[in-house]
Amino acid sequence: MSIGTNELTIKMVISAWESYFQRVNKLFQNLTDDQLQKQVAPGRNTGTYLLGHLTAVTDGMLPLLGFGEKLYPELDKIFLDSPDASGHKMPSLAELRNYWKTVNDKLSESIKSMKPEEWFTRHSAVSAEDFEKEPHRNKLNIIINRTNHQSWHYGQLLFLQPGAE
Amino acid sequence: MSIGTNELTIKMVISAWESYFQRVNKLFQNLTDDQLQKQVAPGRNTGTYLLGHLTAVTDGMLPLLGFGEKLYPELDKIFLDSPDASGHKMPSLAELRNYWKTVNDKLSESIKSMKPEEWFTRHSAVSAEDFEKEPHRNKLNIIINRTNHQSWHYGQLLFLQPGAE
Numbered sequence: 001m002s003i004g005t006n007e008l009t010i011k012m013v014i015s016a017w018e019s020y021f022q023r024v025n026k027l028f029q030n031l032t033d034d035q036l037q038k039q040v041a042p043g044r045n046t047g048t049y050l051l052g053h054l055t056a057v058t059d060g061m062l063p064l065l066g067f068g069e070k071l072y073p074e075l076d077k078i079f080l081d082s083p084d085a086s087g088h089k090m091p092s093l094a095e096l097r098n099y100w101k102t103v104n105d106k107l108s109e110s111i112k113s114m115k116p117e118e119w120f121t122r123h124s125a126v127s128a129e130d131f132e133k134e135p136h137r138n139k140l141n142i143i144i145n146r147t148n149h150q151s152w153h154y155g156q157l158l159f160l161q162p163g164a165e
Numbered sequence: 166m167s168i169g170t171n172e173l174t175i176k177m178v179i180s181a182w183e184s185y186f187q188r189v190n191k192l193f194q195n196l197t198d199d200q201l202q203k204q205v206a207p208g209r210n211t212g213t214y215l216l217g218h219l220t221a222v223t224d225g226m227l228p229l230l231g232f233g234e235k236l237y238p239e240l241d242k243i244f245l246d247s248p249d250a251s252g253h254k255m256p257s258l259a260e261l262r263n264y265w266k267t268v269n270d271k272l273s274e275s276i277k278s279m280k281p282e283e284w285f286t287r288h289s290a291v292s293a294e295d296f297e298k299e300p301h302r303n304k305l306n307i308i309i310n311r312t313n314h315q316s317w318h319y320g321q322l323l324f325l326q327p328g329a330e
């Protein structure tokens with residue numbers, strides 16, 4: 001196995017994740033609490049819900065990638081299993097902003113500690129038997145898919161900002 | 166160089182592209198002309214503009230990846246260099262749907278013909294000198310970045326469909 005080419009590919013995938021994380025993070029920082037409480041489009045999710053949703057999805061990456069347990073498993077019921085305005089009591093925006101930072105700090109540190117070959121091992125949601133047949137279901141693939149998921153919602157969150165595309 | 170691990174990574178990146186292409190493509194097929202002519206959110210791009218925009222971006226991947234010249238270079242002025250409602254005359258929706266299919270068919274066929282090692286060669290917008298220093302600016306990286314770009318607009322286009330997230 002050529003660590004050279006693999007390390008390059010890993011770098012490309014991680015860089016794409018970081019690049020979109022930076023964009024989303026900057027957007028969340030720039031949006032006021034008032035802006036976040038608005039729906040991104042009429043009848044659609046609020047910025048607050050999407051902040052909680054992306055935090056819960058990123059938190060879920062920790063166990064998938066072998067980086068430890070979820071830090072805020074209580075978010076799943078509100079932001080993954082239920083739609084916006086489900087009636088579940090949401091944490092405050094100050095709390096959500098803090099959770100967002102904490103899970104992303106933890107993920108970012110853990111990513112830095114990964115050895116190249118570990119990215120090609122199976123993630124925790126696939127069995128050893130299935131992984132034998134489907135070796136693409138590895139940890140690096142989680143990053144690829146979660147980057148696209150984050151980009152998807154990034155495009156929507158932009159609508160909370162006047163004049164953005 | 167281990168073709169084994171490289172082929173796996175290439176497969177992961179291409180699969181992610183195809184997966185999002187299928188989603189976007191299905192959405193464009195499901196949306197009526199009337200729906201596409203609407204803005205995805207108040208004051209934002211129309212579905213028609215985004216169809217032209219994604220077609221132009223995908224068309225631009227052909228020369229970047231060495232698959233030939235752009236098929237519809239005339240789209241750039243309308244859908245890349247100008248915002249929506251710029252006053253430029255747009256092709257009809259029937260034409261745009263046809264261009265979308267044609268560029269994606271061409272891209273898809275060309276991707277199938279690529280040899281694994283070719284994905285790690287430089288794309289046409291980076292000089293040989295720069296590529297020496299920044300080997301991640303290769304063809305595979307174009308796919309990673311364009312997948313995220315397509316996901317971004319996919320999230321927005323969903324708003325044209327009632328009840329989508």
